[in-house]
Amino acid sequence: MTDVRAPETDPFDAAAERDDQPRPGPSSPGAAFGLADWLKWLWRQLTSMRIALILLFLLALASVPGSMLPQQGGNPAGVQQYYTSHPALAPWLNRLGLFNVFAAPWFAAIYLLLFASLVGCVVPRTFRLAGSARTLPPRAPRNLARLPRSAEYTTALPPREAVEVAARVLSGRGFRLRRPDDEDWVSAEKGYLREAGNLLFHLALLGVLVSVALGGLFGYKADRLLVQGQGFADTVSALDEWHPGRFVTAADLGPFTIKLNRFDASYVASGQQRGQPSAFDARVTYTEQPGGPARTFDLDVNRPLSVDGAKVYLIGHGYAPQFTVTDGRGHVVYSQATPFVAGASGNFLSEGVVKVPDAQPEQLGFTGVFVPTAVNVGGTLESVFPAADNPVVSLIAYAGNLGEDSGPSQSVYQLDTTAMHRLTTSPQVLAPGQSLKLPDGRGRITFTGYVPWVSLAITHDPGQLPALICGIAALGGLLLSFTIRRRRIFVRARTGPSPGRGTTVQVGGLARTDASGGFEAEFAGLAAELKSAHEQAAPAPSAPPTQRAESAPPAQSAESAPPAQPAESAPPTQPAPPTKPAQQQPAEHRHEGE
């Protein structure tokens, strides 16, 4: 497959034609078709451009559901929500892998087939390129005027020397030459890097796939919520979530520690963008290993911390209201900052729960809402600004059994109220410092203040650097294959136009698909350079004037002609200098008539 830029049929490469020719297939009459033939046929089908194209389409199509449906990897909460809102459909979608498209077997099948197709195409082409770099350019065609680009002029040099001069010019321009000793022509070829770039592009894509796999097997991702003033060490037990690669164990975690000293968020205070965050700053202290020297770092959204082979990112933040709970005995049974999570209603209206398992006579639980800038709108509290300008909490108190001893482990953000009874009829709103006295002598809860929290992502991805290198290589290969053209230049010299009147030099040029254009100008410049080289090399007295009108191809693209073009060449004897074979053929026939 996969010649990125061989749109037209390619006179340089017979293999580019392969899709045009019918292939013997299972339905071909005649010869028996054995297992080996089947496999060969299948492989040929797989590596054909047509199948590669179909696989490319399938890849694009298969990606679509991954963007339309919530995905386990990026949005597990969305998947939960989808289950709730589409209880009948969701299990089926899950069975088809549509909540985890990019890890689904059918998705893997598409890209693995595509890469198999790529390998089946690129490897033989690499050998072919290596082969063609060793063989000589082809012989010059007899009639160079029939090539897409051609030029013709006369020189006083004898044919053999004229070819010699031309060979020197072409070789100086970096062309590979073929120049038989006993004939008066030279063929030259250049631009092998085009194909090399194309191959590099495709191999680099393969490298990207391998790098991604490397990261998946040997990397890990972890999350940790950190309340201001707290710290943690990078161990599995201290992490809220840990997704290790297949070959990663807990021992591979770096032993660094991080403490959040302070977190500040600032917001646009007025205007159309009021409430939009304008800056975050998380000041952390970290050590490479426990007991090591402590360093400070300003963690920001676009500024991760690199520590001990891992990177730590600031990916979210919120408020943690601080509560003190005194139970019926008068004991302080709860006193800490409790992270609340912002809901969808905006401006950091956050929800959370407080669980007090040690309270007597019964366990206590509270569901709460933290409102950073509270405004009472028709009896309900709304947050009108994300900063904590007028913070209040609204609490509902429960007593009973928290249910933590039995059943599956609970989320710290949810209160299981099945074995509890409500103590307050309506939500109680507290400002900082205010308390809610619980009925029946169960004690009180005090809203003492609030601190911010941040959520950190900790990742280690050994495939990252290889992926970057491969990405850059792919881009480089792409640029090479788009900007370099493979082209051939032929020069023939023969005595004439009439006996004793010098030598006719014919130059012909041919480029493989010229993706970015410009061969026309290159050829014009080269023809001019050859001509001036011949003029300089010719013995001065006998140098014939440029007497033939059709010998003026360099004028064909005057605005792009290189400076190598001598000023005296190409007298404009015709308004539109002919460059096309159709127009040069009369001249050619005249030659042969002589």
Next chain:
Amino acid sequence: MPVNVALGHVSNAFLIAALVIYSLSVVAFAGDFAFGRPRRAAEAARGQQAQDHAAALAPVGAASAAGGPAPAGPGVPATPGPATTGGEPADGAGSMPELEVPALRAIREAGRWVVAAVALAAVGAAAHTTAVITRGLAVHRAPWGNMYEFVTALTCVAAIFFLFALIRYRAWTLGVFVMGAVVVTLGLAETLIYTAPGDLVPALQSYWLDIHVTAMTLATGIFFVSAVLGFVYLWVDRYTRRVAAGRAAPGNGIVRRLPGIEQLDRLTYRTIVFGFPVWTFGVIAGAIWADQAWGRYWGWDPVETWAFITWVLYAAFLHARATAGWRGRRAHYVQLLGFVSLIFNILVVQVFIAGMHSYAGVG
């Protein structure tokens, strides 16, 4: 730094001016169709040339196909081989007659309407560029931080890129289509999604905005031109086939003035060849930024997924052009599908599908 409101007003004024001048240039391009000089080169002559070129290629192709010393070498008469199926020669826009004339002279010779249209388009593009730059100065950052800014910037890229193609390939007959599309797009952006100059959220406050979004803006502007050319290609192709089938009268005045079908194809191809590496670079830069900001270089965020789909479809176009049975019309359908996915990404995914790229600032 606070937004410079006065400079924001200057930017808006320039943008309105650009819109008006562009509209006038579209009128002038259309005026060339209606009243301008007929093209010198007749379609028939061009077709004949194409066949000559293809025939000339055949023996060379056969020679090198055999590899090395050619058994079918010099002197063997040209037999119509597979190489003739490609139509025109591979080496460039040689059959556009005006290419031999310097660009400015060619425009002058094309008549008053073309001169006026190109001049207006150039002045409009200058005003447009000024609008984008002053917006950037007003907000102290790259002026493509929300969807409105993105659209104004990408249409600016499209206009400049088309002017470049117009001069290099003498393609002013396509001006009415490309500049028309620019006017419509810019007008819709101005009326529907105008966003006053403002600051960005912290996630966008990174020099990667200058790199990633700039590349995406450039590539989108270039693909915008490709898409318009693709539509023109499909239209001319359909008309040509209808004429061949006897279902349409030959001699459509507009089609006659347009470049030939192969030239349109090649021009479109070149714009995509230009845009594809830029898009690839933009995706890579985006991956690096995502790694900096979110802790992973690729996470199949909806916008990432659609950038990938777009990339795959344009790659499919490049491959389709090299595949028998896919050249021409089908390849251009693929290309347009790629552009549809790009637009879908901007208009639908970034606005309506929750993801980490929800920065459009619309609604």
